[in-house]
Amino acid sequence: MSDDLGASPPERSKRKRTRKSLALIASLFLFAALLSRLRPPPPNLLPDKRHTVETVKRRVCVHTLLENEVEEATILRSLELARELGAATIVQFFPWAYAETRAGEFSWRLFDRIVQHADRQGLRIIARLGLVPAWLNDDKTKTLNYLPERGFPMFARYAAAFAERYAGAIDELIIWNEPNLSFEWGFQPVDAARYVRLLQAAYPAIKAANPAAVVLAGALAPTLEPRGSSAGLNDLDFLRDMYATGAGDYFDSLAVHTYGLLEAPEAEPAGDGLNFRRVELLREIMLENGDGHKSISITEAGWNDHPRWLYAVRPSQRSAYTIRAYDYIEAHWDWARHLCIWALRYPADLKSYPDGYTLINADFLLKPIYFALQDYARGWERSIRPWLPPPEADS
Amino acid sequence: MKGKAEMPSRIVMTAIVVLLLFAMWRHYEPPNRDIAFPAGEIVIGVDGSFPPFALDDGGRLRGLDLDLGNAIAAEIGLPARFVNISYYGLYDALISGEVDLLISALRIDPARMDALRYTQPYFDNGLMTVTAPFLGPLNPAALDGGALAYEYASSADSQIRAWEAEGHSYARMPFELPRHALDAVRLSQADAALIDASTLYLYAREHANWDHRREFATREPFAIALRLDRDDAWKLVDQSLSALKESGELARIVGYWL
Numbered sequence: 001m002s003d004d005l006g007a008s009p010p011e012r013s014k015r016k017r018t019r020k021s022l023a024l025i026a027s028l029f030l031f032a033a034l035l036s037r038l039r040p041p042p043p044n045l046l047p048d049k050r051h052t053v054e055t056v057k058r059r060v061c062v063h064t065l066l067e068n069e070v071e072e073a074t075i076l077r078s079l080e081l082a083r084e085l086g087a088a089t090i091v092q093f094f095p096w097a098y099a100e101t102r103a104g105e106f107s108w109r110l111f112d113r114i115v116q117h118a119d120r121q122g123l124r125i126i127a128r129l130g131l132v133p134a135w136l137n138d139d140k141t142k143t144l145n146y147l148p149e150r151g152f153p154m155f156a157r158y159a160a161a162f163a164e165r166y167a168g169a170i171d172e173l174i175i176w177n178e179p180n181l182s183f184e185w186g187f188q189p190v191d192a193a194r195y196v197r198l199l200q201a202a203y204p205a206i207k208a209a210n211p212a213a214v215v216l217a218g219a220l221a222p223t224l225e226p227r228g229s230s231a232g233l234n235d236l237d238f239l240r241d242m243y244a245t246g247a248g249d250y251f252d253s254l255a256v257h258t259y260g261l262l263e264a265p266e267a268e269p270a271g272d273g274l275n276f277r278r279v280e281l282l283r284e285i286m287l288e289n290g291d292g293h294k295s296i297s298i299t300e301a302g303w304n305d306h307p308r309w310l311y312a313v314r315p316s317q318r319s320a321y322t323i324r325a326y327d328y329i330e331a332h333w334d335w336a337r338h339l340c341i342w343a344l345r346y347p348a349d350l351k352s353y354p355d356g357y358t359l360i361n362a363d364f365l366l367k368p369i370y371f372a373l374q375d376y377a378r379g380w381e382r383s384i385r386p387w388l389p390p391p392e393a394d395s
Numbered sequence: 396m397k398g399k400a401e402m403p404s405r406i407v408m409t410a411i412v413v414l415l416l417f418a419m420w421r422h423y424e425p426p427n428r429d430i431a432f433p434a435g436e437i438v439i440g441v442d443g444s445f446p447p448f449a450l451d452d453g454g455r456l457r458g459l460d461l462d463l464g465n466a467i468a469a470e471i472g473l474p475a476r477f478v479n480i481s482y483y484g485l486y487d488a489l490i491s492g493e494v495d496l497l498i499s500a501l502r503i504d505p506a507r508m509d510a511l512r513y514t515q516p517y518f519d520n521g522l523m524t525v526t527a528p529f530l531g532p533l534n535p536a537a538l539d540g541g542a543l544a545y546e547y548a549s550s551a552d553s554q555i556r557a558w559e560a561e562g563h564s565y566a567r568m569p570f571e572l573p574r575h576a577l578d579a580v581r582l583s584q585a586d587a588a589l590i591d592a593s594t595l596y597l598y599a600r601e602h603a604n605w606d607h608r609r610e611f612a613t614r615e616p617f618a619i620a621l622r623l624d625r626d627d628a629w630k631l632v633d634q635s636l637s638a639l640k641e642s643g644e645l646a647r648i649v650g651y652w653l
Binding site for chain 1: 484547570572573574575584585594615624
């Protein structure tokens with residue numbers, strides 16, 4: 001029975017009005033909630049026009065870091081700047097952990113977006129594959145670089161699926177990153193034979209998926225770590241070990257990283273020192289093992305210009321060294337396919353010395369090295385001096 | 396009548412508060428050193444290529460972060476052991492348990508807080524505005540129209556562009572190196588410079604007689620990072636840092652290196 005029965009007519013009328021008001025408010029809330037679910041579709045930022053890269057130096061290449069970008073507009077702007085720089089090729093990381101968040105189920109949306117945008121800018125992509133999905137490791141103390149050997153076939157499955165999906169758009173794939181460093185294996189001891197087993201799993205799977213694919217091994221880190229070091233193994237010994245354990249038939253090209261640090265690009269290489277021409281020592285090992293027909297791609301390189309890092313040079317030196325490094329490989333290294341500068345831009349500035357490796361800061365400010373490299377790649381003769389001369393006491 | 400009606404609810408509220416306080420007291424347990432650092436030492440990750448915070452000096456690590464690590468370890472009563480790791484491997488070393496904590500000029504990065512936790516800051520490397528001592532306030536508006544020196548394409552450059560986007564206007568003086576921007580202020584060729592705190596402190600040491608005013612324009616706190624599941628360790632380290640701040644030891648360490 002309703003409580004209204006005992007109420008006076010004015011009270012009943014008041015309660016009725018109150019109920020109506022409440023019903024109206026509830027309806028409005030419901031309507032608002034429904035409206036909020038109806039979001040407009042995201043804007044399509046993919047340019048209609050397909051650009052071409054204007055460059056006179058095809059080896060110029062930059063390493064991008066687009067996998068963690070939230071905004072599509074940022075991906076677009078980064079790739080526009082790579083094209084405007086005159087870089088015909090980019091190296092881009094495609095993390096396995098992002099594509100296969102559940103075992104056996106691939107989601108390509110993020111990668112598709114990057115690949116489509118790169119294609120519209122006329123950029124070729126060298127893909128770096130790595131980063132282990134969380135479902136493969138129960139132990140939360142393992143980093144996403146920890147790949148147990150039982151995961152090798154699963155990585156090969158991912159690499160094959162990737163190669164098949166992007167065949168034609170991406171035909172160069174790097175297997176793992178800096179396998180001669182312990183932290184790149186989740187702090188497992190470095191072991192070239194184990195890396196070769198990963199190549200042996202991935203190589204035939206990729207080739208079956210895309211026979212035109214070029215499989216790049218290594219992406220070896222320049223380091224002087226001796227045998228037995230817990231941090232890693234120097235790149236020269238690691239490459240020798242790779243050949244000794246049967247790597248030769250399981251890669252088409254070698255990816256290497258080389259950093260100039262404090263030395264000029266022309267400085268002589270030596271086994272006990274790190275500099276730009278250390279790559280030549282790796283090349284000798286390839287020749288010793290009958291792999292002279294294979295090319296080398298330098299997929300990370302550069303100088304750092306942070307004002308307080310121990311191994312940094314001045315910004316003007318950095319620009320000059322980088323251009324001279326390109327000149328050097330043009331003149332002496334016909335076996336080097338690309339020289340890819342680390343890095344075009346970080347998604348956010350780290351506020352530490354690695355920021356001194358970028359060509360563009362996170363706010364899209366172009367650094368002097370960007371202009372210098374652009375002039376070189378596009379054959380421009382500008383003389384941009386973006387800063388004032390150092391102040392002098394008597395000026 | 397009203398007072399009597401309120402009495403039961405007051406009793407209930409009081410009981411709830413007492414129960415909450417009791418629960419909080421039961422929940423709070425002082426950190427246990429043996430749980431925090433079961434190996435009997437504190438393993439600290441540093442990047443020894445970034446002076447004055449950490450420098451590998453022929454195999455011997457030294458710097459502000461090292462002194463701070465040793466002081467924290469002494470507060471806790473355990474020895475410190477430092478592991479030199481490149482910047483790119485620091486966080487992986489922490490997550491995988493290779494080290495107990497990181498003291499390596501690390502800014503607080505909110506994006507990493509799903510896996511780790513930072514202590515209170517021990518240093519602020521924000522951008523500072525520097526001027527001659529006789530100039531007025533140092534805020535962006537007060538500097539309007541003035542000649543502002545900075546390192547080209549640095550975070551200071553970005554900050555100045557952001558101020559300009561807000562409507563301020565400056566005569567920009569970009570330099571190749573941050574010390575050139577400071578030279579410009581010291582030699583009265585610029586009204587002000589915008590520079591990160593550690594660069595400014597180091598420059599000021601080199602020019603001990605340089606009279607200037609400085610003020611933070613932005614904040615960039617450096618803190619110690621620990622894994623999220625190392626609650627006892629975090630409490631001990633953070634408490635030690637508080638003690639070092641209160642005793643003036645932290646200021647002494649920072650003052651020694653910067």
